[in-house]
Amino acid sequence: MAAVGRNCHFRETKTPFRRKKMPFNLHWTLTVLIFIASRCSADEDHEMEEFLKREYSLSKPYQGVGSLGSSHWELMGDAMVTTDQVRLTPDKQSRQGAVWSRIPCHLNDWEMQVHFKIHGQGKKNLNGDGLAIWYTKERMQKGPVFGHMDNFTGLGVFVDTYPNEEKQLEAQKKRYTPRTQRIFPFVLAMVGNGTISYDHERDGRPTELGGCNAMVRNLKHDTFLFIRYIRRRLTVMIDIDGQHEWRDCLDIPGVRLPKGYYFGATAVTGDLSDNHDIISLKLYQLTVLRSKQEEEEQEEEITIPSVDNFELLRLGQTDEGMSAVAIFFTVFFSILGCIFLIVIGLVVYSHWHESRRKRFY
Ligand SMILES: *[C@@H]1O[C@H](CO)[C@@H](O)[C@H](O)[C@H]1NC(C)=O
Ligand SMILES: *[C@@H]1O[C@H](CO)[C@@H](O)[C@H](O)[C@H]1NC(C)=O
Ligand SMILES: [Ca+2]
Secondary structure (H helix, E strand, O other): OOOOOOOOOEEOOOOOOOOOOOOOOHHHHHHHHHHHHHHOOOOOOOOOEEEEOHHHOEOOOOOOOOOOOOOOEEEEEOOEEOOOOEEEEOOOOOOEEEEEEOOOEOOOOEEEEEEEEEEOOOOOOOOOOEEEEEEEOOOOOEEOEOEEOOOOEEEEEEEEOOOHHHHHHHHOOOOOOOOOOOOOOEEEEEEEEOOOOOOHHHOOHHHOOEEEEOOOEOOOOOEEEEEEEEOOEEEEEEEOOOOOOOEEEEEEOOEEOOOOEEEEEEEEOOOOOOEEEEEEEEEEEEEOOOOHHHHHHHHOOOOOOEEOOHHHHHHHHHOHHHHHHHHHHHHHHHHHHHHHHHHHHHHHHHHHHHHHHHHHO
16 A cells, blocks of 8 residues: 555545435535525534545454554554464453554544454453543553553443443342443443543443444454544444444544544453454544534534533433433423413403403304
8 A cells, every 4th residue: 555645535436335315416415515504504414425544444354554654554562464364362261452543643633443353252241341442632542441551541332242331240149230231242332531440340430421232243244333423523433233324332532632632543452352453443524514604613613522411421421210200291381381371361362252242242
């Protein structure tokens, strides 16, 4: 693979996946959109173009990865390149491996498609620990967060295959309430600012932005993870059913990530293990039409990663019981409102009836 200049875009001839919302005629839509955008400000239904950026992508035949200093990707720890994959860890105990991009990414809006495979001899929940996809300030730093350092700065998306918290509670003969129990493997996203620690014993619950379960182990078909960062909105989707369709995992607005961070993938095994393979990392640049206001927002540079209203987000997630109460009150007051309206209606009607009767005589 030849080195590609920064401004050299490669237009994908066809999108590798069927997505539920696809622009039918991009040019036509764009023309209309530009027309609309020029007349009113923002348009939520953002159509866009995507370009594969080879310098941030990793795919077969992984030429030079791990051996040549000129490669865009660098290996670390137990990671190994074969003809079919970059194996971050083999199915052996206490391994740790990583592959890191050498080039900081300065794109505003991007999308990462991760083709990965997690497989091993262990039966369900006798395997571990999982892999992570990163966009962080730090690179090539060994540590406890799926093989990357703790208190990292930036975004981590984890495919956690071992339920630490559940096993710990089980050992203490405590049980989860069904409401809070989650099924593993679990995909989870976290934004770190350099001082936030990942709680491994609790599978990252205290700092999670959101997540979803994903039965990704020992599957015959291909499995994909999709991370999109557009207009400060973070979206994670998975395609693990072999249907070539993306399933929503999390979608969070107000995620502030600085530019110039590095993409990477890491994995770790402990007492329990798995093969953690990366088949490809494809990074697409997204070109998005922005309103004037958004342009101005884009101007103010982000230096520390953060998430708007993180506390509110956490509140909404942890107190799922609250939503049942909220639903009850909504219904209750709706019914109350209806009764009130009916009574008012009846009163008005009877008055009107009365006056009509009076007029009649
Ligand atoms: C990082 O986030 C934590 C928790 O939200 C906050 O208390 C802390 O001040 C932040 N640190 C920086 C450097 O912004
Ligand atoms: C991470 O940050 C926490 C609290 O901010 C601190 O207690 C801990 O020592 C830090 N860990 C590392 C590895 O720097
Ligand atoms: Ca775990």
